[in-house]
Amino acid sequence: MAHRDVVLLSAPTLAGEQFARLLRNRNIPFAAIVNNGTEFERLCAIGAEKLIRVDTSKREARIVPSIEVGKVYLFERSLNLSCRYLQICRDWTTKPIYVITESSQPRHIYKALGADYVIHSQSIDLSFLVTDDLNAMG
Numbered sequence: 001m002a003h004r005d006v007v008l009l010s011a012p013t014l015a016g017e018q019f020a021r022l023l024r025n026r027n028i029p030f031a032a033i034v035n036n037g038t039e040f041e042r043l044c045a046i047g048a049e050k051l052i053r054v055d056t057s058k059r060e061a062r063i064v065p066s067i068e069v070g071k072v073y074l075f076e077r078s079l080n081l082s083c084r085y086l087q088i089c090r091d092w093t094t095k096p097i098y099v100i101t102e103s104s105q106p107r108h109i110y111k112a113l114g115a116d117y118v119i120h121s122q123s124i125d126l127s128f129l130v131t132d133d134l135n136a137m138g
Contacts, residue, residue, distance in 0.1 A: 005070025
């Protein structure tokens with residue numbers, strides 16, 4: 001049986017929640033990265049296959065997930081937290097990392113930390129990010 005990559009996302013925003021629901025509805029396996037109990041419960045209820053809880057304050061205490069991480073989608077609520085997630089996730093995958101933000105200010109910061117794509121959007125409908133290679137995973 002071929003092992004398949006799992007989409008990883010942080011979804012602290014309404015757009016992130018909608019994206020997680022879209023993945024679930026299209027049967028695309030995904031996991032979520034969280035750093036608190038509220039996010040854990042919310043993403044569990046949405047249907048994340050696996051939840052990876054990280055302590056973003058302790059760089060040396062980072063875990064390596066037991067899944068093969070594919071593409072990563074980080075929905076920005078906080079520049080600081082998104083930067084920390086980006087640094088953590090960059091070590092977990094060679095696949096593209098997307099940062100979805102409502103602001104145009106942090107683009108260069110995210111690129112410097114390893115983001116492949118920085119998407120500026122005010123919309124909660126980001127279904128265009130679900131590409132054929134993701135659909136093939138489900």
